[in-house]
Amino acid sequence: MxxxxxxxxxxxxxxxxxxxxxxxxxxxxxxxxxxxxxxxxxxxxxxxxxxxxxxxxxxxxxxxxxxxxxxxxxxxxxxxxxxxxxxxxxxxxxxxxxxxxxxxxxxxxxxxxxxxxxxxxxxKLAAENLVLKEEFARELSFPMIIGKSKALTDALELLKKAAPTRATVLITGESGTGKELFAKALHHLSPRKDGPFVAVNCAAIPKDLLESELFGHEKGSFTGAEARRLGKFELADKGTLFLDEIGDMALALQAKLLRALQGEMIERVGGAEPFSVDVRVAAASNRDLEKAVREGSFREDLYYRLNVFPLRIPPLRDRRDDIRILAEYFIGKYAAELKKGLFTISDEAIEALSGMEWKGNVRELANCIERAVIIADGGEIGPECLGLAPKFMDESSGSLQRTASIAAKAAEMEAIKGALAASGGNKSRASELLGVSYKTLLTKIKEYGIG
Ligand SMILES: Nc1ncnc2c1ncn2[C@@H]1O[C@H](COP(=O)(O)OP(=O)(O)OP(=O)(O)O)[C@@H](O)[C@H]1O
Ligand SMILES: [Mg+2]
Missing domain, CATH: 3.40.50.2300 (Response regulator)
Incomplete structure (x- = not known):
């Protein structure tokens, strides 16, 4: 509509x-x-x-x-x-x-x-640009990319080399390694930093809508196109366009994207004349694009066009030196967000974290720490707060009751957050959704330091 x-x-x-x-x-x-x-x-x-x-x-x-x-x-x-x-x-x-x-x-x-x-x-345009800038300013209000391992600092060095150029950067890495964070940093370190940073998640948008999302459309160009719409390419003019999950883009659209990148001209759906835009493109994928090329689901020419400057972010398990510094950083971040006091983390807890596989990489670590900060009572986060497999806990702290109570608290937290999100922050509505009294909800919110 x-x-x-x-x-x-x-x-x-x-x-x-x-x-x-x-x-x-x-x-x-x-x-x-x-x-x-x-x-x-x-x-x-x-x-x-x-x-x-x-x-x-x-x-x-x-x-x-x-x-x-x-x-x-x-x-x-x-x-x-x-x-x-x-x-x-x-x-x-x-x-x-x-x-x-x-x-x-x-x-x-x-x-x-x-x-x-x-x-x-x-x-609308002015509003959109402002939102993007504000979003970005928030990200920048604290140090962005944390890590001191050789693998990460090498990747950062490459990022700094790529930033001042207009080269297309292809960021690869497993889920949660920080691809989007790197793309934002690339923009911020580039001469385009005052322009917009526009991200499009190619996997999250239905296939038949992605073209108009990227290139825009003219009024009446297809059923449902009731007004002219500007595409993300246009919105990213003088800035950076981040094409996330590019491996999920359909082949036909890949062809159009390649033409746009080569000619630096874009064409709205149903539009007559192509016009030029000044956009720097960064793309990311957690899929193996070379393999996709071999299998025929990703165009080889587009792959080479994007891969002018490849940037691979190593998985967290290959840079375990970063775990402590990341954990400490996230503790500070979430403690401040949840308005809890200062926390430290015990060596046993770090040891437990260091032994994990981290399939979800930095995002998983961040979530784990957030949960720990929520449920920790006192000043130190021990292994029992981490919700890791019991083998990581020492006997005194890993009692069944304690484990059960931690799990229950974490589950309650999630439910409360979910209800608040669903009710748009309306606590009385949230309490109805949760089937508890308003007063109980307020007590829990306070106890867990939510909001
Ligand atoms: N080195 C880092 N320092 C600080 N925060 C980080 C770092 N790496 C990742 N993060 C944080 O971890 C979360 C996941 O990062 P991001 O969204 O950039 O990952 P991604 O590679 O794009 O993941 P996906 O493939 O799932 O989209 C974000 O909240 C990000 O801010
Ligand atoms: Mg991402």
Missing amino acids: AEKFRILIIEDKKSMAEMLARTFEAEGYIALTSGTGEDGISKFLRDGADLVLTDLKLPGMNGLQVLRVLKEKRPLTPVIMMTAFGSIETAVEAVKAGAYDFLTKPFDTSHMLALVEKALESG
Whole structure:
């Protein structure tokens, strides 16, 4: 279904406001109206809108004042100013103050609708870029890639060499080794760091939608394409596009991707003219792409095009020197997140961790430590907190009761987190889902330091 955009019309002339509202509704928008600037702002703050169309001349606050307030509250929401013929200076002033554009009355309906559509697209784009940047800034607020083993530092050295170039980097490694983390670091260390970092998981998107996800589509290009959509290539312009799980891409799309990479031109689905974008591509796969090439499920030419700069991240079991430093790092991270005090980890616990196989690599270790931080009572994490196979525990701490109570706590934690996620953080709803009283839930949340 197409998204329904909400448009707020601030206009004191009732007949005009109603006419505009009808026009928008006929186009599938939701229209809200308001007769004064003051009321418009409070409606906007209470009910939200994707775009505001405001008259300049209003009884109380004028359009310019309304614009200033809106821009301060929601800088990304596009505002279009309607002005009377002859007030062109004010219109220019409005644009300077952040209005998306202005319309001089009387205006042509189709011109107005085109302008609104364009403004909505720009608002969405700006929002998307901001989200990406914020996401990235969070990742960067703490040291990113932890590890001191030779295998990891060698990989980091290669990453630093690749970063300043535009070469396509192919990151391989088992699940949870840090491929996405490396891709983000690559972007951050590159001259494109102020541009967007856009990730696409090729395995998570249904096959027949991936093409339009990557390249975008024109309105009406296929059933369900009710509006034009920008592809990730376009969104990543001047930045880095991370194609995750590239080994899962269908052969036909691989051909189109190769053409895009070679010509640096992309074509929206149903679009007439290809256009150029400036994108640096990093790709990742936990599948053996060489084998896929031999088996015929991955194009050889695309493989070579991607593999300009291969970067292999070794599995954790091949760099056990990293286990302690990673464990300590994750303890600090989760203790802070869960607002628990300082923790240390005992040598026995490190020894137990070092003996594990870590099929899920760093992600598995991170999860293991998170659980330990949740259930540990005191300042030191011992092997009994790790939820590892009992053979790793010493006799005093590995009693059955203790093991059972740890497992129960961990399971409760997971259930509570799941219910909170499902209820969007609404605790009363979460308690219903869990079949416990609100009070019990609050006690558990506090006990486990969730949220
Ligand atoms: N060296 C590291 N230092 C700090 N954190 C790491 C390191 N390696 C991995 N991580 C963390 O482990 C988790 C898994 O990493 P990431 O998602 O990058 O792995 P991946 O290789 O992309 O996994 P998958 O193949 O399953 O997609 C992330 O939370 C990441 O931040
Ligand atoms: Mg990944």
